[in-house]
Amino acid sequence: MLASSQPPNFGKDGHFLAFSKMISFFSIMAADMSSTNNSTPSSSSNGDEVTTATAVTAIILSIVVGVVIIVIVFLIVRCYQKTRSQSANIAVAAAAEETVNAPGSTPPSISIAVTNDSSAAAEPIERFLDDMMRDKPMRFTAQDLERFTQNYDQKLGFGGFGVVYKGRFPNGVPVAVKVLKAAMNKRAEEQFMAEVGTIGRTNHINLVKLYGFCFDRSIKALVYEYMENGSLDRFLFDENHRIPWGKLQEIALGTAKGIRYLHEECQQKIVHYDIKPANVLLTTNFNPKVADFGLAKFCDRERSYVTLTGGRGTPGYAAPELWMPIPVTHKCDVYSFGMLLFEILGRRRNLEFLESVESQEFEWFPRWVWQKFEHGEMENIVSACGIEEKDREKAERMCQVALWCVQYQPEARPSMSSVVRMLEGEEEIVPPTNPFQYMTSLSVSPASGTVSENTSTSRGTGTDDSESSSSRPLIRNSA
Numbered sequence: 001m002l003a004s005s006q007p008p009n010f011g012k013d014g015h016f017l018a019f020s021k022m023i024s025f026f027s028i029m030a031a032d033m034s035s036t037n038n039s040t041p042s043s044s045s046n047g048d049e050v051t052t053a054t055a056v057t058a059i060i061l062s063i064v065v066g067v068v069i070i071v072i073v074f075l076i077v078r079c080y081q082k083t084r085s086q087s088a089n090i091a092v093a094a095a096a097e098e099t100v101n102a103p104g105s106t107p108p109s110i111s112i113a114v115t116n117d118s119s120a121a122a123e124p125i126e127r128f129l130d131d132m133m134r135d136k137p138m139r140f141t142a143q144d145l146e147r148f149t150q151n152y153d154q155k156l157g158f159g160g161f162g163v164v165y166k167g168r169f170p171n172g173v174p175v176a177v178k179v180l181k182a183a184m185n186k187r188a189e190e191q192f193m194a195e196v197g198t199i200g201r202t203n204h205i206n207l208v209k210l211y212g213f214c215f216d217r218s219i220k221a222l223v224y225e226y227m228e229n230g231s232l233d234r235f236l237f238d239e240n241h242r243i244p245w246g247k248l249q250e251i252a253l254g255t256a257k258g259i260r261y262l263h264e265e266c267q268q269k270i271v272h273y274d275i276k277p278a279n280v281l282l283t284t285n286f287n288p289k290v291a292d293f294g295l296a297k298f299c300d301r302e303r304s305y306v307t308l309t310g311g312r313g314t315p316g317y318a319a320p321e322l323w324m325p326i327p328v329t330h331k332c333d334v335y336s337f338g339m340l341l342f343e344i345l346g347r348r349r350n351l352e353f354l355e356s357v358e359s360q361e362f363e364w365f366p367r368w369v370w371q372k373f374e375h376g377e378m379e380n381i382v383s384a385c386g387i388e389e390k391d392r393e394k395a396e397r398m399c400q401v402a403l404w405c406v407q408y409q410p411e412a413r414p415s416m417s418s419v420v421r422m423l424e425g426e427e428e429i430v431p432p433t434n435p436f437q438y439m440t441s442l443s444v445s446p447a448s449g450t451v452s453e454n455t456s457t458s459r460g461t462g463t464d465d466s467e468s469s470s471s472r473p474l475i476r477n478s479a
């Protein structure tokens with residue numbers, strides 16, 4: 001039979017084709033029947049009527065069967081499409097749940113700690129975690145954190161905001177969990193939500209990524225990307241963990257780019273308030289990432305960390321305006337970055353006590369650098385810091401940028417984008433002015449951040465005492 005040579009196509013998109021083929025199949029059948037009947041030479045008129053009726057019946061039958069088939073095929077296709085869109089919706093709903101709600105509202109809780117190990121179940125979890133790492137911070141429960149950290153098994157360190165533990169997501173990605181100590185009032189809680197939303201949306205190669213947070217009654221914590229080499233201070237101040245100065249210069253530049261992003265490039269300007277080597281973390285390849293930005297806004301530091309800075313910043317790095325009646329802007333970060341640059345330059349702490357803290361005999365490296373610079377002895381700085389000839393130009397540039405960053409007047413300090421350009425050698429550096437002039441009229445202790453009126457300046461940077469200060473052996477056995 002003609003019709004049987006090509007089977008109808010019942011594929012996903014071929015039901016119309018199937019229908020038309022079905023129609024032609026039955027039409028041909030009907031025509032066949034009709035022609036068979038017509039082929040009888042001795043047919044009567046009665047017989048003709050029967051033949052016509054049979055043909056009509058065959059056509060109607062073929063149409064009905066065709067319609068039934070197309071309806072069935074249509075329903076099957078619809079059913080298939082509906083199932084697909086339902087599973088897509090489930091994925092979208094899961095992704096939507098991770099969105100942190102508006103400031104002040106409580107976002108929904110999501111647990112990602114799934115214990116099913118089968119590979120079929122693992123794939124969507126991987127995808128889910130990948131999404132999470134790219135987008136907004138997730139909310140975790142206290143139980144999630146216990147699981148990630150194996151019951152807070154491994155302590156990485158602690159600071160003014162709390163203790164940091166090492167952990168691991170179910171997919172094996174390592175994390176650092178910072179458990180916040182501060183008890184929060186209602187306002188602080190609202191700030192927490194607002195800031196976590198802002199921090200979580202930052203995305204830059206030189207910023208530590210915030211994966212998520214926990215906001216339980218019993219525990220408040222932040223879950224960060226884990227940085228294999230810990231913080232920069234270890235590599236600056238610990239004799240056993242030295243890295244080449246050239247690498248330190250790259251770290252300085254990367255850190256500057258991270259702060260530039262916070263100040264100038266992210267959706268909402270973020271002032272860090274606590275730039276220092278302990279808040280610059282290093283990847284396996286010693287790429288720097290700035291940590292702890294945004295924390296100062298909603299989280300008070302432990303009392304032991306607070307001096308006259310009113311809870312923000314760390315003495316020695318905090319800009320004068322943080323402990324003086326001068327308006328505070330993002331330029332306070334530029335000042336702290338300048339202090340960090342001095343420490344990178346000298347690979348030593350800026351402030352070192354000569355004998356004991358009680359004796360008040362200390363060396364303050366930034367002022368020593370200024371005095372040398374003022375007297376045109378730049379090469380002395382470079383050689384005293386043990387920097388090789390090949391790095392000399394970069395070191396001299398860094399020295400001048402540092403002096404600009406720590407200017408007393410915030411407006412006199414450069415923007416971070418200018419700092420980046422100067423460090424890269426793309427912007428000419430005008431010789432800096434004395435950043436410590438104010439110390440000649442005020443007695444300032446860089447150690448504690450205390451200020452008092454002073455008429456006879458014993459520690460000023462003016463010509464009076466520059467001789468005695470600069471003659472001191474300032475560099476601890478040159479690295």
Ligand SMILES: Nc1ncnc2c1ncn2[C@@H]1O[C@H](COP(=O)(O)OP(=O)(O)OP(=O)(O)O)[C@@H](O)[C@H]1O
Nearest residue numbers: 156157158159160161164176224226227230231278
């Ligand atoms: N994301 C991280 N990855 C790896 N180690 C980390 C991470 N965050 C913090 N640490 C470790 O935990 C230590 C303590 O960090 P923490 O931020 O609590 O203190 P801090 O930086 O010294 O002071 P502050 O409270 O002013 O930030 C760091 O010095 C670092 O070694």
Ligand SMILES: [Mg+2]
Nearest residue numbers: 159278279292
């Ligand atoms: Mg820190």
